[in-house]
Amino acid sequence: MNFSMSNELEVSLYVLVLAVPLGLELVRRVSPLLHTPLMSLTNAISAISVVGAILVAGSAGSPALSRVLGCLAVTCSTINIVAGFLITDRMLKMFRKKEGGK
Amino acid sequence: MTEGGFWQAAYIIAALAVVLSIKWLASPVTARRGVLSGEIGMLFAVVGTLLRKEIISYEWIAISFVAGATIGAPLAYLMPMTAVPQLTALSHAFGALAAALVATAEYYRYAASGTPITGFTMGALVIETVLGYLTCTASILAFGKLQEIVPTRPMTYRGQNFVNLSLLAFAVGLGVWMIVEPTPAWTFPVFVALSLLFGVLLILPIGGGDMPTVIALLNSYAGAACAAMGFALSNRLLIIAGAVNASSGFILSVIMCNAMNRSFTNVLFGAFGQVQAGAAAQASTKPVHSATAEDAAAIIASARKVIVVPGYGMAVAQAQHKLRELTDALTKRGVEVQFAIHPVAGRMPGHMNVLLAEADIPYDRLHEMEDINPDFAEADVALVIGANDVVNPAARHDTNSPIYGMPILDVDKAHTVMVIKRSMNPGFAGIDNELYYMDRTLMLFGDAKSFVGEIVKELPAAS
Numbered sequence: 001m002n003f004s005m006s007n008e009l010e011v012s013l014y015v016l017v018l019a020v021p022l023g024l025e026l027v028r029r030v031s032p033l034l035h036t037p038l039m040s041l042t043n044a045i046s047a048i049s050v051v052g053a054i055l056v057a058g059s060a061g062s063p064a065l066s067r068v069l070g071c072l073a074v075t076c077s078t079i080n081i082v083a084g085f086l087i088t089d090r091m092l093k094m095f096r097k098k099e100g101g102k
Numbered sequence: 103m104t105e106g107g108f109w110q111a112a113y114i115i116a117a118l119a120v121v122l123s124i125k126w127l128a129s130p131v132t133a134r135r136g137v138l139s140g141e142i143g144m145l146f147a148v149v150g151t152l153l154r155k156e157i158i159s160y161e162w163i164a165i166s167f168v169a170g171a172t173i174g175a176p177l178a179y180l181m182p183m184t185a186v187p188q189l190t191a192l193s194h195a196f197g198a199l200a201a202a203l204v205a206t207a208e209y210y211r212y213a214a215s216g217t218p219i220t221g222f223t224m225g226a227l228v229i230e231t232v233l234g235y236l237t238c239t240a241s242i243l244a245f246g247k248l249q250e251i252v253p254t255r256p257m258t259y260r261g262q263n264f265v266n267l268s269l270l271a272f273a274v275g276l277g278v279w280m281i282v283e284p285t286p287a288w289t290f291p292v293f294v295a296l297s298l299l300f301g302v303l304l305i306l307p308i309g310g311g312d313m314p315t316v317i318a319l320l321n322s323y324a325g326a327a328c329a330a331m332g333f334a335l336s337n338r339l340l341i342i343a344g345a346v347n348a349s350s351g352f353i354l355s356v357i358m359c360n361a362m363n364r365s366f367t368n369v370l371f372g373a374f375g376q377v378q379a380g381a382a383a384q385a386s387t388k389p390v391h392s393a394t395a396e397d398a399a400a401i402i403a404s405a406r407k408v409i410v411v412p413g414y415g416m417a418v419a420q421a422q423h424k425l426r427e428l429t430d431a432l433t434k435r436g437v438e439v440q441f442a443i444h445p446v447a448g449r450m451p452g453h454m455n456v457l458l459a460e461a462d463i464p465y466d467r468l469h470e471m472e473d474i475n476p477d478f479a480e481a482d483v484a485l486v487i488g489a490n491d492v493v494n495p496a497a498r499h500d501t502n503s504p505i506y507g508m509p510i511l512d513v514d515k516a517h518t519v520m521v522i523k524r525s526m527n528p529g530f531a532g533i534d535n536e537l538y539y540m541d542r543t544l545m546l547f548g549d550a551k552s553f554v555g556e557i558v559k560e561l562p563a564a565s
Contacts, residue, residue, distance in 0.1 A: 008336045009222060016329065019342045023349030026124040032445065032470055035354060035452030038127055039321055040190050042350045045120055045140055046324045047197045048343040049204060051151045052331045056207040057166065058157035063214040066207035071166045073203035078170020079177070080197035081144055086178035087189060089137050094183075094459040095130045097466055 037091045044084025050077035112150025113339040119143030120343050124350070130465060147339060183460045184417045187317060187449040188248040194320050195241035201327040202234025202297075208334060209290055221281050226333035228277040232297045233327035237320050239301030244317060247310055248449055254310030263371055266303050269296060307371065311414070311491070313449045315358040315369045322351025354451050361445035361471075363497075363507040390526070393544040395556035398520055401544075403561050405482035405518075407438045409474065411511055412454050413447045415488015415523070419550035422461035425487070427558050429463060435561075441467050442474040442511050444492035475512045484516035486537075487550050488523070494535045504533060519543040522550050 005013075030038050050073075056062055057070025120143040126136030151157070181189045205227050212219045219227075246252035273296040279285055280293065308316055325347025332340030359366060402408060410429075416422060429439045441463070447454045455468055469477075478484060486493055493513040496503040513519055514537055521538060523545065538545055546553055 009333075012333055012336060012338060012341055015338045015341045016333075016345055019345035020349055022121065023124070023346035024353060026121070026128075026346065027350040027353045029128040030124070031129060032357075032443075032452060033455045033465055033468060034127060034130060034133060035357075036186060036190075036450055036456045037133060037452070038124075038350065039318065039354065039451060040186070040193070041123065041127060041137060041140055042321060042325065042347045043190055043193050043197065045123065045143070045343055046321070046328050046347045047200065048116075048120070048144060048147050048340060049197070049201045049328045049331050050144075051147050051337060051340060052204040052208075052335055053200055054148070054151045054157065054163055055154070055335065056204055056211065058152075058159050058163050060156060060158045061215065062207070062211050066211045066214070067162070069203045069207035069210075071162045073200040073207065074163055074166035075170040075173075076196040076203065077200035078167050079174040080170075080193050080200065082171050082174030083178045083189065083193045083196075085137060085141055085144075086175060087181070087186065087193075088140075089134065090178065091183070091186070091456050091459070092130075092133045092137060094456070094462070095133070095465050096459070096462065097130070097464055 033095075034092075037088050040084050040088045040091070044081055044088060047077040047080035047084060050074060050081065053077055109150035109154050112146045112153075113337075116143040116146040116150065117339050117342045119146065120346060124346060143343075183457060184420060185249075186456060187313065187453060188245050190450060191241045191245040191248060191317060191320070194317070194324055195238050195245065198234050198237035198241060198320075198324045198327060200234075201324070201331055202231055202238060202294075204331060205230040205234055205327075205334070206290075206294065218284075223334055224281045226330045228280055228293070230327050230330035230334060231294060232273065232277065232300075233323045233330065235294055235297035236301040236304070237323040237327065239298045240305045240316075240323075241301075241320050243302055243305040244313060244320065247305070247308075248313060256309045257306045262303075262307060266300070269300060269303070272296065273300065304370070308369070310449065311446075312369050314446050314451050314453070315355045315362075317450050318351050318354035318358060320351070322348045322355065325349070325351055358446055358451060361509060362505075363509065388539050390538050390545045391541070391543065392547055393520075395546070395553060396560045398544065398546055399557045399560035400562065401518055401520075402432065402437070402483055402485070402557065403435065405437055407440070407477075407481045408432060408483045408485060409440050409442050409478060409481045409513075409516065411442045411444075411484060411486045411489050411493060411513055412458065413444075413487065413489025413492065414449060414453075415490075416550055417448055417453065417457055417488070419488065421487060421550035421554050422457045422463075424551050424554040424558065425458075426461040426463055428554050429467075431558055431561055439467065440469060440474065440477070442471065442478075442513075443468055444471055444489070444511055447489060447492055471509060471511055478512045478515040481516040482518065484513040484519045486513055486519065486521045487554070490523075490535055491533070493537055494533070496533070496536055513537065514540060514542075517542065520546055522546045522548065522553050524549065 053073035119139045123136045123140035126132040276293045325344045329344025443454045495514045497505045497508045497510045
């Protein structure tokens with residue numbers, strides 16, 4: 001096996017080692033009050049994998065099977081995106097500080 | 103990567119928007135800006151991708167978008183707020199399935215093109231496949247348990263852990279084989295089937311009350327699958343979003359485990375929540391003090407400070423709106439009403455806060471466990487609604503108790519404790535609660551929603 005790293009991979013690994021602590025730090029600051037919206041928001045964001053779905057669904061090089069699976073994946077992640085963002089916003093609208101205030 | 107810089111710029115903006123989105127979610131004041139930022143990030147990611155020159159056909163993608171939005175929007179709007187845990191689980195299932203389908207499609211694209219796949223790319227695909235399919239079936243089963251289509255008690259059989267671990271070992275073996283060298287055509291479908299099966303087996307032994315930890319963990323897996331996809335496609339936007347997500351789910355599940363003083367292994371393999379025959383039998387013999395709504399109203403009305411402790415029972419009975427009426431009536435009389443929220447109350451992290459916010463109870467009255475525990479000693483009434491294990495004093499002193507060491511709300515220190523409960527059945531952990539037998543405890547038997555309503559009606563006229 002060849003253990004030398006491509007440039008691409010090296011950059012990706014750098015991104016990963018920076019993104020993980022950043023994520024941990026950001027999430028630690030979220031008030032427990034908002035943990036449910038946090039979950040549904042990150043849930044919606046994880047559907048950013050729609051990018052990969054579009055790439056396999058629409059690329060010139062994809063065989064028919066891959067394109068069908070890609071289209072299915074686009075549908076699934078769109079459900080995830082739409083439901084995730086809408087429900088998060090619906091929840092956050094309800095959080096109020098003052099009595100009876102809007 | 104020479105064709106036009108537009109999509110690359112769009113991806114960078116999207117990555118920034120995703121990071122800012124979580125940052126703004128930190129406080130309720132800026133939280134909605136956070137959602138907006140997340141949506142903008144998603145828009146840039148999608149538009150940027152559509153403009154890449156390798157995308158040549160749009161019709162089917164457009165149809166897929168419309169189909170997804172048509173299913174997703176009603177899901178988000180029609181589900182009642184009490185069903186948020188189920189909806190999140192379902193939404194996870196779709197997201198994870200999408201990631202898994204992309205991995206499958208990628209695998210067959212490489213297979214069809216005949217170009218050899220590098221061990222590293224295959225490794226990323228293998229991880230994406232296993233996490234994607236596993237999270238999908240696990241989330242569906244979690245949805246079933248939360249919706250109570252599937253029994254919520256843990257399902258166990260002899261040798262369960264052995265079967266699970268052997269299957270896992272087999273799957274890992276297959277995965278490594280696929281990474282090291284090109285394998286026969288049957289390996290990939292078998293690997294997919296194993297991943298799907300493993301997701302089911304993972305959730306079967308987990309009881310309903312451990313769902314907060316499990317949903318958070320599934321969130322983390324979905325993020326990790328997304329990051330793996332980023333490696334397979336050399337797409338850094340996916341790596342950033344996936345990593346942020348994975349760490350979010352991970353932190354939440356660690357918080358949940360700490361709040362129960364249990365380890366990951368115990369939550370995942372401990373089959374917590376089987377009724378202990380001894381405790382259940384013993385429960386019926388000891389005397390309790392029960393009271394009517396009228397008695398309860400008289401005591402509450404003369405209190406200066408009331409701390410309400412909501413639990414999953416409040417969610418089931420949909421009692422939050424009646425609770426709001428009670429809060430209003432008491433506040434008008436000059437009684438101070440506060441809410442104490444245990445981190446694992448309900449079926450997902452922060453579940454109680456959302457329900458109380460839905461009932462328009464201002465969030466500055468909702469307090470975390472550490473902040474409010476010292477206040478119980480000066481509270482005249484602690485009103486427990488549908489919470490059980492999180493207020494069981496046995497967690498402090500009974501070393502034999504399964505929940506020993508779990509941080510609890512110090513309800514027993516209040517002057518009078520009232521517990522609204524449907525019956526004397528033990529809670530999720532399947533253990534008896536000594537709180538109910540204290541002299542200062544009044545048991546209010548009945549449906550939480552109608553009982554709180556009756557208390558409101560019975561409140562003596564304000565002086």
